[in-house]
Amino acid sequence: MNTNPDAVRQPLLQVSNLAVDFGTMDGVVHAVEGVDLEIAPGETVAIVGESGSGKSTTAMAVIGLLASGGRVAGGSITLDGRELVGISENEMRRIRGRDIGMVPQDPMSNLNPVAKIGTQVAETLLAHGLANRGDVQQKVIEALSAAGLPDPERRAKQYPHELSGGLRQRALIAIGLACRPRLLIADEPTSALDVTVQQTILDQLEEMTRELGTAVLLITHDLGLAAERAQRVVVMHRGKVVEQGPARQILEDPRHPYTQSLVKAAPSIAAARLQPEVFEQHRETDAGEEPAVDNIVEIEGLRKVYPIRGQAEDFVAVDDVSLAIPRGKTVAIVGESGSGKTTTARMLLKLIEPTAGTIRFEGNDIAKLDRAQSREFRQRVQPVFQDPYSSLNPMFTIERLIAEPLEFYKRGNRAERRARVRTLLDDVALPQSMLQRYPSELSGGQRQRVAIARALALSPDLVVCDEPVSALDVLVQDQILTLLGDLQKEYGLSYLFISHDLAVVRLISDYVCVMKDGALVEAASSEEIFTNPRDPYTRRLLASIPGNELGIAS
Amino acid sequence: MSAVLPPAQGGEVLDTVAVGQADLRSGGGFWNDVFRRLRRNPAAWIGAVIVLIFLLVAALAPLIAPYPETALPGTKYITPTSIPGIGEVDGFPHGLDRFGGDVLSKLIWGAQASLLVGVVSTALGLVGGMLLGLLAGTFGGWVDTLIMRIVDIILSVPNLLLAVSIAAILGQTPSAVMIAIGASQVPIFARLLRASMLQQRSAEYVLSAQTLGLGRGRITMSHVLPNAIGPVIVQGTLTLATAVIDAAALSFLGLGGGRPETAEWGRMLTYAQNELAIAPQLAFLPGICIAVTALGFTLFGEALREAMDPRTRAR
Numbered sequence: 001m002n003t004n005p006d007a008v009r010q011p012l013l014q015v016s017n018l019a020v021d022f023g024t025m026d027g028v029v030h031a032v033e034g035v036d037l038e039i040a041p042g043e044t045v046a047i048v049g050e051s052g053s054g055k056s057t058t059a060m061a062v063i064g065l066l067a068s069g070g071r072v073a074g075g076s077i078t079l080d081g082r083e084l085v086g087i088s089e090n091e092m093r094r095i096r097g098r099d100i101g102m103v104p105q106d107p108m109s110n111l112n113p114v115a116k117i118g119t120q121v122a123e124t125l126l127a128h129g130l131a132n133r134g135d136v137q138q139k140v141i142e143a144l145s146a147a148g149l150p151d152p153e154r155r156a157k158q159y160p161h162e163l164s165g166g167l168r169q170r171a172l173i174a175i176g177l178a179c180r181p182r183l184l185i186a187d188e189p190t191s192a193l194d195v196t197v198q199q200t201i202l203d204q205l206e207e208m209t210r211e212l213g214t215a216v217l218l219i220t221h222d223l224g225l226a227a228e229r230a231q232r233v234v235v236m237h238r239g240k241v242v243e244q245g246p247a248r249q250i251l252e253d254p255r256h257p258y259t260q261s262l263v264k265a266a267p268s269i270a271a272a273r274l275q276p277e278v279f280e281q282h283r284e285t286d287a288g289e290e291p292a293v294d295n296i297v298e299i300e301g302l303r304k305v306y307p308i309r310g311q312a313e314d315f316v317a318v319d320d321v322s323l324a325i326p327r328g329k330t331v332a333i334v335g336e337s338g339s340g341k342t343t344t345a346r347m348l349l350k351l352i353e354p355t356a357g358t359i360r361f362e363g364n365d366i367a368k369l370d371r372a373q374s375r376e377f378r379q380r381v382q383p384v385f386q387d388p389y390s391s392l393n394p395m396f397t398i399e400r401l402i403a404e405p406l407e408f409y410k411r412g413n414r415a416e417r418r419a420r421v422r423t424l425l426d427d428v429a430l431p432q433s434m435l436q437r438y439p440s441e442l443s444g445g446q447r448q449r450v451a452i453a454r455a456l457a458l459s460p461d462l463v464v465c466d467e468p469v470s471a472l473d474v475l476v477q478d479q480i481l482t483l484l485g486d487l488q489k490e491y492g493l494s495y496l497f498i499s500h501d502l503a504v505v506r507l508i509s510d511y512v513c514v515m516k517d518g519a520l521v522e523a524a525s526s527e528e529i530f531t532n533p534r535d536p537y538t539r540r541l542l543a544s545i546p547g548n549e550l551g552i553a554s
Numbered sequence: 555m556s557a558v559l560p561p562a563q564g565g566e567v568l569d570t571v572a573v574g575q576a577d578l579r580s581g582g583g584f585w586n587d588v589f590r591r592l593r594r595n596p597a598a599w600i601g602a603v604i605v606l607i608f609l610l611v612a613a614l615a616p617l618i619a620p621y622p623e624t625a626l627p628g629t630k631y632i633t634p635t636s637i638p639g640i641g642e643v644d645g646f647p648h649g650l651d652r653f654g655g656d657v658l659s660k661l662i663w664g665a666q667a668s669l670l671v672g673v674v675s676t677a678l679g680l681v682g683g684m685l686l687g688l689l690a691g692t693f694g695g696w697v698d699t700l701i702m703r704i705v706d707i708i709l710s711v712p713n714l715l716l717a718v719s720i721a722a723i724l725g726q727t728p729s730a731v732m733i734a735i736g737a738s739q740v741p742i743f744a745r746l747l748r749a750s751m752l753q754q755r756s757a758e759y760v761l762s763a764q765t766l767g768l769g770r771g772r773i774t775m776s777h778v779l780p781n782a783i784g785p786v787i788v789q790g791t792l793t794l795a796t797a798v799i800d801a802a803a804l805s806f807l808g809l810g811g812g813r814p815e816t817a818e819w820g821r822m823l824t825y826a827q828n829e830l831a832i833a834p835q836l837a838f839l840p841g842i843c844i845a846v847t848a849l850g851f852t853l854f855g856e857a858l859r860e861a862m863d864p865r866t867r868a869r
Binding site for chain 1: 761765768
């Protein structure tokens with residue numbers, strides 16, 4: 001199917017000088033301006049960009065499904081020489097599904113929860129006259145099995161909630177490709193899925209589109225993924241195309257400064273730890289890693305069981321986890337959703353009571369702290385949560401958010417607290433003008449900085465970071481990780497870093513613990529995990545980092 | 555998600571060293587934002603204007619009403635077979651009622667009575683409901699179960715029936731009407747606040763407050779409640795409308811007590827039904843007043859709900 005740049009061949013999709021405007025309460029927003037791109041038949045092209053770059057908007061304009069308030073303000077979109085801008089909704093509806101298929105981002109919300117999977121596939125086939133009442137069941141099963149759903153007869157009779165995220169995404173792919181469209185738009189098709197599932201889904205998608213000769217427009221925020229899966233990459237930033245070209249060229253020789261910073265920041269293709277020197281120190285003590293090591297936290301045989309109502313067997317969220325956090329170091333827990341990593345973190349934060357096992361902080365069992373010790377513990381262990389949109393009270397100003405811990409523990413007098421808040425703001429590189437702002441006025445990265453400043457207010461010794469960067473864009477991720485690294489050096493902090501993303505973990509951790517289904521499958525130094533993984537599950541996780549095999553790393 | 559939302563405005567994109575003062579979004583805190591959105595909604599303006607006129611008329615009744623509240627200045631124009639209608643007698647622009655009272659004056663004084671009933675009964679319902687909701691939402695467990703079952707029981711009795719029973723027990727007085735309407739609103743507010751608090755409790759900023767060691771009371775009062783109160787305020791505005799209607803209904807049924815000449819929209823309707831054949835305007839005029847006032851509060855309440863809704867607020 002590959003792209004033979006053939007001058008005679010007409011592109012399947014041609015977008016030229018596209019502009020999309022959104023009418024909002026604050027006036028017209030130019031979401032997309034002057035976008036040109038071409039897709040040849042059978043070719044895979046990826047649009048890469050951060051949130052707000054206009055990548056999804058461009059794709060939605062192509063399929064004629066702009067969100068309310070949006071309209072194509074200029075330019076043209078032609079499919080096979082036929083102009084799509086300005087045609088009626090009726091005509092567009094005939095093209096949608098039949099000529100242009102779509103695989104949406106979120107498999108949880110894009111299937112009708114009260115209709116069977118088979119019915120939903122059948123709907124598409126019947127709507128485009130590609131099946132009749134007689135043979136629709138047969139064709140549905142064919143479509144589902146082509147999308148790699150095991151046991152398609154049974155799956156067709158199931159409801160979406162009975163399927164895992166990966167299977168649901170396969171069902172959506174089946175729907176998207178049911179009519180054998182010439183072009184498939186895949187909008188972040190795997191962002192909502194666990195890494196190991198991501199890879200199989202993308203492989204499936206690639207295989208199917210190759211067989212059908214379908215061209216793919218892949219929308220993603222992950223440059224590594226784009227480079228691995230697409231022949232050509234289009235980089236968008238603030239509604240404009242800043243660079244486009246063959247995937248390898250974009251990765252190896254980016255021209256535009258924005259692309260360069262994106263390539264540099266992409267964790268999936270970046271090299272190693274942000275602070276290599278920490279490795280060196282650690283090397284020396286490697287030999288004697290017994291009691292001599294100064295551990296700030298020691299967790300032993302930790303277990304958490306949730307009884308399930310109406311079921312004899314309880315749900316084991318965390319099973320016999322033991323680990324230690326050396327002072328001043330970063331220990332990461334990596335795992336997919338449901339692996340028990342967040343539960344472990346919350347037990348360490350004393351938010352959840354363990355069912356069994358002990359957690360010792362500075363040698364004291366945290367379950368047996370008296371009132372005064374508990375107060376002390378709370379001040380020395382602080383969290384940074386995943387979602388900066390919900391971890392800051394929206395009713396508080398930034399100043400009040402950062403000052404709250406200081407006020408609660410009556411640190412210093414009013415003037416000293418004011419000064420402390422300002423120092424903290426400097427520490428996280430936010431301007432003083434932010435003090436009277438509210439969280440809703442800040443971007444995701446700025447909010448996460450505020451959350452970090454708040455966590456640091458009481459000068460804690462241990463910070464528990466629960467997926468602190470997974471809600472952020474790549475460039476912002478990079479900045480926050482650098483900030484966390486700098487702060488660790490400056491204040492000698494110890495981190496417990498929870499993440500599902502091995503690529504991110506590689507940038508920040510000294511030690512890595514891999515969790516699966518509540519249990520620890522492997523724990524070793526970061527170097528060890530990444531260069532010499534022992535457990536097969538760890539290897540699978542490593543292999544599913546997009547762009548890993550491109551060899552751009554080192 | 556990103557598939558259906560227009561791109562975020564402002565500084566989401568590249569917060570290089572995070573110093574993006576320029577790309578901060580406009581507006582201040584939550585309430586500033588709500589107010590800004592409210593101002594742009596024509597429905598909010600219409601509602602606000604109606605409510606404002608209603609409030610002014612009620613407050614200034616002693617000044618603008620031509621006659622005192624219970625005066626019967628036009629008795630000499632009334633005969634058993636005819637009641638002068640709109641503009642038929644000089645000095646009584648809206649005509650007279652069966653007893654010779656000036657209809658315009660009665661309507662104006664009626665606004666005051668309705669406002670009083672509306673505000674007092676809604677306040678009763680709000681305070682009672684919020685107290686229950688707060689207890690249930692804060693303590694959870696069996697406290698929650700107990701309170702919510704009681705609320706369910708109250709809710710299963712039709713509003714008007716409940717109000718009638720309470721009015722029947724407490725006697726036919728205006729304060730009984732207020733207590734009755736207030737009591738029938740308690741379950742709505744209790745449920746709403748509880749649900750809203752439960753939703754807020756799962757937000758990460760509550761976890762963050764817990765890891766700080768804040769007590770349950772403090773977390774509830776300074777973190778959860780201010781964030782959970784929005785829907786309750788909206789419901790309060792909407793409930794003012796139903797309270798005005800309920801008050802009219804209860805007076806219409808004769809539960810409001812007082813003398814026949816008392817100025818009260820619901821009571822005016824009660825007496826109007828006997829004269830419907832000869833003086834239909836006696837029913838229309840207070841009816842229109844009730845409908846427009848209720849419409850004003852409803853429009854404003856709905857606009858407020860829209861302005862506070864996080865789903866529409868994101869844009």
